[in-house]
Amino acid sequence: MKGPRSWIIESGVLAAVVVSALLAGMFALSGCGAGTMTLGTTRSLQQSGLLAQILPQFEKKYNVKVTVVAKDTAAEVLKLGEEGSVDVLLVNSMEGVYNLVKNGFGSDNKDVMYGDLVVVGPSTDPAQIKGLDCPGKSCKKIGTAGETFVCRGDGSDINARVMGYWKKTGIDPTGKAWFAVTGEGMVPTLKAASEKQGYAITDMLTWLQNEKELNLVKLVEGCTMLFDQYTVVVVNPDKHPDKKLDTKQADNFANYLSGSEGQQKIGGYKKYSVVLYHPNAPKPGQVTPPGSSGTQSTTTM
Secondary structure, eight states, X not given: OOOHHHHHHHHHHHHHHHHHHHHHHHHHHHTTTOEEEEEEEEHHHHHHTHHHHHHHHHHHHHTEEEEEEEESSHHHHHHHHHHTOSSEEEEOXXXXXXXXXXXXXXXXXXXXXXXXXXXXXXXXXXXOOTTOSOHHHHHHHHHHHTOOEEEOOSSOHHHHHHHHHHHHHTXXXXXXXXXXXXXXXXXXXXXXXXHHTOBEEEEHHHHHHHGGGSSOEEEEOOOGGGEEEEEEEEEOGGGOTTSOOOHHHHHHHHHHHXXXXXXXXXXXXXXXXXXXXXXXXXXXXXXXXXXXXXXXXXXXX
């Protein structure tokens, strides 16, 4: 038969167990003890607000804190993957993703969404491009007519895309009187196009943010060559054995974005009442080789 002292000891132990369990639950709810994951992406995507829509639910579901490392260009983001500086990438360069995976720096990749680029120009549309089904045809008509086209020329991802369209036309616009290069970002380039009443190609978000101040209109949109594909890429830990990459959480993130929950989050995000990013992850069982999404050709990059 237990004496009073035994009952006191056992009661104390039981109380300690209960308190420990309660504290553990509180820590879990508050995020204490959560893992960490680093995500490399472009500054433009970070500033769009989409990640703020997606990450909180992902962090809660997998008890992880995500640190975003944002770079100005997709090339810089891909470099993070090569260096093993982040666990996972969300990047808009299909050709770059193809090379990253081919060279073994990416262990898994999934197309998850695309943004829109649009061709804009004066309402009079002197080159008569309105309604054309691709930017290559638009550029060819603009160049053939010798109408003003304004290009960034700043080494950005969009500038690379635009020059890819021109390459497809067989017209080298470099040095032509009608081809203006600002050497600046998207907003100054759009303002220059507005002042010169010329054509330009821009991302949808920048257009929506500035269209009221511009004397330009949308002329060509919706073509697959204007889709700006984003791919999630898990960085290969085997290439960086000296770094503690969290491949498990990176895999979770890739599966979350390409799964029904993440796809709904992406498709439900709007600014200016417009869906900025369109979910297009492969359906279960559908395999998409790196850099070969059905939405566009890598030759346009």
